[in-house]
Amino acid sequence: MPGTPAVELRHVSLAFERPVLRDVALTVATGETVAVLGESGTGKSTLLKLVLGLLDPDAGEVRVHGDVVNTMKQADRLALRRGIGMVFQGAALFDSLTVHENVAFALREHLRLAEDEIATRVHEALRLVDLDPAQVADQLPAQLSGGMRKRVGVARAIAHRPALLLYDEPTAGLDPLTTETVVALIARLQRELRVTSLVVSHDVRAMLRLADRLALLHDGTFAFVGDAESMRASDEAYTRTFLAAA
Ligand SMILES: Nc1ncnc2c1ncn2[C@@H]1O[C@H](COP(=O)(O)OP(=O)(O)OP(=O)(O)O)[C@@H](O)[C@H]1O
Numbered sequence: 001m002p003g004t005p006a007v008e009l010r011h012v013s014l015a016f017e018r019p020v021l022r023d024v025a026l027t028v029a030t031g032e033t034v035a036v037l038g039e040s041g042t043g044k045s046t047l048l049k050l051v052l053g054l055l056d057p058d059a060g061e062v063r064v065h066g067d068v069v070n071t072m073k074q075a076d077r078l079a080l081r082r083g084i085g086m087v088f089q090g091a092a093l094f095d096s097l098t099v100h101e102n103v104a105f106a107l108r109e110h111l112r113l114a115e116d117e118i119a120t121r122v123h124e125a126l127r128l129v130d131l132d133p134a135q136v137a138d139q140l141p142a143q144l145s146g147g148m149r150k151r152v153g154v155a156r157a158i159a160h161r162p163a164l165l166l167y168d169e170p171t172a173g174l175d176p177l178t179t180e181t182v183v184a185l186i187a188r189l190q191r192e193l194r195v196t197s198l199v200v201s202h203d204v205r206a207m208l209r210l211a212d213r214l215a216l217l218h219d220g221t222f223a224f225v226g227d228a229e230s231m232r233a234s235d236e237a238y239t240r241t242f243l244a245a246a
């Protein structure tokens with residue numbers, strides 16, 4: 001449905017031992033790249049788990065493409081995840097599987113495809129992240145650099161051609177140049193695949209370059225939501241502190 005946001009959080013609250021999210025609202029328009037920023041432990045990964053339907057809020061509503069996720073039956077949640085690509089914090093590749101098998105894993109999980117179609121899709125996904133299939137397909141994750149492992153993680157997330165991509169700390173642990181190439185890759189995928197991207201990160205410098213809009217999580221709520229220009233110009237106290245520390 002045109003105009004329906006890709007992701008919407010409405011009055012979302014969630015507590016574990018302590019409150020993590022308190023009456024949070026967030027909208028990600030279709031085709032948009034939104035970055036959720038915040039210090040360690042503020043609830044960024046938790047927010048992605050809500051979108052994936054792996055966790056339910058104590059109160060409020062989580063919607064993906066207009067459908068309420070937090071009241072869905074398990075079968076519908078599995079169907080929902082077929083339309084989502086997740087790039088995990090750290091590369092989270094299977095160490096004992098080759099690059100080819102790591103990328104094929106998501107395809108086997110989500111779709112019933114013939115082996116030759118799987119091979120075609122794996123090669124296509126690897127090329128999209130600038131990896132040469134002939135060179136890397138039979139390698140093990142341990143044989144790759146950190147940046148290449150990150151690319152394989154992205155290839156795995158896009159192989160089943162999801163409309164929505166979720167990234168958890170895509171630049172963590174990468175050197176500045178590799179960070180730059182990963183940011184450029186996320187931007188290019190958004191353009192070429194016309195996907196919606198929700199990125200959670202503490203890397204404010206990288207996200208200021210990448211995101212259409214940024215949302216800064218602090219103390220269970222968003223201290224700031226807006227574009228890079230208005231974030232740099234914001235006089236909200238925590239936003240200024242967060243930017244100054246970057
Ligand atoms: N399943 C759980 N049970 C209990 N507490 C949890 C659970 N998951 C997360 N938490 C707590 O919720 C808070 C937010 O965790 P979360 O992993 O979302 O933070 P984060 O912003 O992703 O942090 P980081 O930047 O370190 O990845 C933390 O205090 C964490 O300890």
Ligand SMILES: [Mg+2]
Nearest residue numbers: 044045046089
């Ligand atoms: Mg996290």
